[in-house]
Amino acid sequence: MILVLAESALELVPKEIWNHPAVLADARRRGKRPGEILLDRARHHPAMRLLADAKRRGRPDIVHQVLLAFQYSLLAKRGLGKAYIHTRDDYVIAVSPEARVPKNYNNFVALIEQLFALGKVPPKGEPLMELYRKDLATLLQELGGVWAVFHESGARKPLSQMGSELLKSVVVVGGFPHGDFQNKWVVEKAAVVYSLGEESLDAAQVICKAVTAAEVAAGLL
């Protein structure tokens, strides 16, 4: 399974709020400049009122949850999974199947900040994560131009019937907390549109189910 977490709410603090007290205090405490730290609603909430589309921004925890669910799965451990994080600003993080993502959130945030500063982590040797500028259409084209997507508009289908398809698919899941894809074509042009259950689930829940189904199909569970 190739996972693409799309339009993820992951970005460095944008210039408009570098001088906001909530941002300055956080940056100072961590010995970094405002433009070097990740935007995080839990820390920068008062500053985020000044940002457009704020409801869908500043949630590195979503990316963290998803990567923990994916990278520590049997699927990833057996080399049957690979994850790409696409961000709302059109960066892509390619995650090595071998990457042991920090389980502690604050350590994860520091790692991603280093990634934005250096373009890859660790700085030397085989990179575990690499950062590129790339839009979603280009990424999906490079991955073969055919993908499945989880979206509430999809037809419900028993999870057990999705596994073998998911195992060999490029699977797109939204990495934002609210609303819908801004790239509406992601759903319209998808080869398959899946939905799970009768209500919207968060991204990590969707990935836990999708990965489990693929693991069952691969005979791992």
Added chain:
Amino acid sequence: MILVLAESALELVPKEIWNHPAVLADARRRGKRPGEILLDRARHHPAMRLLADAKRRGRPDIVHQVLLAFQYSLLAKRGLGKAYIHTRDDYVIAVSPEARVPKNYNNFVALIEQLFALGKVPPKGEPLMELYRKDLATLLQELGGVWAVFHESGARKPLSQMGSELLKSVVVVGGFPHGDFQNKWVVEKAAVVYSLGEESLDAAQVICKAVTAAEVAAGLL
């Protein structure tokens, strides 16, 4: 499904290291006393060398991951799940099925610190989490005295065959990062011992699989 996360690596900073610089600095930064903050390997690593059994302590992130996986599942949303966190010091946290656990790790830590200070959160109204002194044997007895446990000694069985049992069981999973249950009877006296895959998985992964299997059995997926 009733989930019991057992011997979880969750505790306040113990007295022996209240005066360690790593602890004092963290407490001061957060405006709390050393005995009011959670022990966290990511922050207190240098101090933890002084603690017995340190390898199995100071991992609130495990509890956080597990509660996110459990509380935001369809199972919990439909009222078919209830979680209890048992700690290595024999505290028990009873989590309301309605509790929306903070998704941000630092907010979660602050909430659990408030829980240790007050015995319940929120302080007023219907509690979403309550804290008691209770050992694992008493908790399991009160929950009916019959339980299943996930443990590497268990027989492998396809996940799809576990679901309907899991759905109506008290399910015990270890909440510690390394090693085995100290309460060895938890495995010896279990009604069923399950294992998943061929290698050890972290607690959140096990719960993701177990919950998914139960959701399928309940017709939710």
